[in-house]
Amino acid sequence: MKKFLRKNAWNQEGTFDNSDLFWYAKAVAEMQSRKLDDPTSWWFFAAIHGENIAGDPNSINWNTIKTPPKVPTNPLPSTNIKDKYWNQCQHQTWYFAPWHRGYLMALEIQIRTIVIELKGPADWALPYWNYLNGEKENKIPPAFTQQFLNDGTTPNPLFVTERYGPDNDGNIYIKLFKDGKPRVTQNCELKTVYTGNQNCFGGPETEFSHYGTLFPQESLETNPHNFVHNDVGGVAQGNEGIMSDPNTAALDPIFYLHHCNIDRMWASWNAKGNNNPSQIEWLGGPKEIGEREFVMPLIDGKEWIYTPNDVTNLDSLDYSYDNLETKTESAITDNTSERLKKLGIPTLDHVQLTEDTMDNNEKPTELVGANQGSFEIKNAITKTTVNFSDKGLKKVSKSFLKASAEEVPDRVYLVLENVKGNINANTLEVSVNNQHVGFISLFGLRNASLGDSHGGGNGLSFSLDITNIIDELHLENDLENVSSLDVAVTPDNEILSDTKITVGRISVYREKQ
Incomplete structure (x- = not known):
């Protein structure tokens, strides 16, 4: 004991x-x-x-x-x-x-x-x-x-x-x-x-x-x-x-x-x-x-x-x-079996599908889209557009066309890159095509924005999984016709008048499964 x-x-x-x-x-x-x-x-x-x-x-x-x-x-x-x-x-x-x-x-x-x-x-x-x-x-x-x-x-x-x-x-x-x-x-x-x-x-x-x-x-x-x-x-x-x-x-x-x-x-x-x-x-x-x-x-x-x-x-x-119990409020995202079922892809009993197929270890990622540049976060909602490259979007679409239980379609991530600011206390809500994708907390932002920080003053970068949104576009037969995503960032608490928070770029990455 x-x-x-x-x-x-x-x-x-x-x-x-x-x-x-x-x-x-x-x-x-x-x-x-x-x-x-x-x-x-x-x-x-x-x-x-x-x-x-x-x-x-x-x-x-x-x-x-x-x-x-x-x-x-x-x-x-x-x-x-x-x-x-x-x-x-x-x-x-x-x-x-x-x-x-x-x-x-x-x-x-x-x-x-x-x-x-x-x-x-x-x-x-x-x-x-x-x-x-x-x-x-x-x-x-x-x-x-x-x-x-x-x-x-x-x-x-x-x-x-x-x-x-x-x-x-x-x-x-x-x-x-x-x-x-x-x-x-x-x-x-x-x-x-x-x-x-x-x-x-x-x-x-x-x-x-x-x-x-x-x-x-x-x-x-x-x-x-x-x-x-x-x-x-x-x-x-x-x-x-x-x-x-x-x-x-x-x-x-x-x-x-x-x-x-x-x-x-x-x-x-x-x-x-x-x-x-x-x-x-x-x-x-x-x-x-x-x-x-x-x-x-x-x-x-x-x-x-x-x-x-x-x-x-x-x-x-x-x-x-005295207690190691932890509870999850909701699943992070559909597990692989449920995702394949939602996409209409048959699974085989002998194929072992676990959350390991979702979690990133050493899987390659590739940039498939980005917005046009940096912008400042204000107290009101801030909107920007992420444009796909033709080549990148085709690769994502192709991953659905050849998808199987052995070859799961790409996962897709929205990344807020080089977020900088002179305050730590704000929280932001992010949505894509009017669908909520997550909250991010800026704790540590000020230090990461300083030139003598370990990151060289590059600020913080945040990754949000938007695979479910891409899956829905595929199911609606719209994915091949999509050229961009609408992204909105909304403060969850007040941004002070002397505060400046900027986002260097919003990008989209595919992760081959």
Whole structure:
């Protein structure tokens, strides 16, 4: 039996009657009392994820954050210490899940040590916020919203001023649906391969990636991770909430409960029989290929250098979850058998049709269409036209004409390329030919747009599966006559007047099955 059991934060209605939350608050207060340059302080741990103490004009400076919390910007640790520990978080990469698992484990050790010193339970473990567990638990636990502890006088260290919510009105909840359409989901759990550029669970293959450029369709990081950050943080009165910016997000105590749920989802995905990467470049982490190593401060001045291989299997670690159940609101798309049936293509019993035929691994993709250039996203709906190349469209059409159970027609993706901006907190809805195809969250956009980012300032790119729309055009006998697609992008929340969000290009790619 594991020594430590992580449990649902909504136990005891998410109040301080939940002892996990009570002791978490006590320990967070102690960590917040320590100086910035103390590796065991709350502020130091936040900076491990990301920081902006230097005051980049394109990002939120820690000294402009409205209290609480009162965030220090000095004394700074030495340059060697900063270079070693700070700004490590892995995003838009196959290292996303393992890096954050190690980060949570290190924070949990710090918290548990303090809890024990305060005469709390020796088996304390970090609780998780399962915001996908219905219309009650999608709300932030009440322990995070009261300004004082139950004594009525002690400030609550879990309370944060700059949380604005998905509607920018201070109501903190995760907007699971919009107009009946699934918005924040666990559909990543339906993926069957870990890495890839289109359909995958864990992200694209990269080197050390402290904010990259590509968001694979409905990966664990894309959805629900990014949406939860922006739904909690939001934007109001000209300010983003601190959860909406990767450089401030870990200052918010709810951050760790959010990531605890993300870690739980990875464990759930593995428990379903799905495999993590076996490549040495993943198992050994970026250090294996000469990049920066993953390292966390521990208690008593010790440190922990770790790799994905050290944290890849929950069975080998000293903690577990009380519940690994995950639910999908809807299928990502028709599975292969259902798709072939819809297209009138006979299947054979001896042919094994699984979701592996949908998920991208090393399948070739080819550009078949694009719009005429960049455009800016406004508060009103923004429309553009994607024109097909004659050669590309013919290849897609041909894949239907020769389709069989052994040769499935192409999958088709809409890609928003080189999305750039000076804000992270917006969410966009995308439609094609007046049909909804998905939502995208811009969490991480500002960092990815900066010239010194790992992506060289190229912004973010988002992939959305539009295969069902192409299938319908084929069934209506219109595909060969189609020369373009009408694409519309609509903000899900207000775009501030001083905000600029641009899309470099919208393109369509075919993926041969």
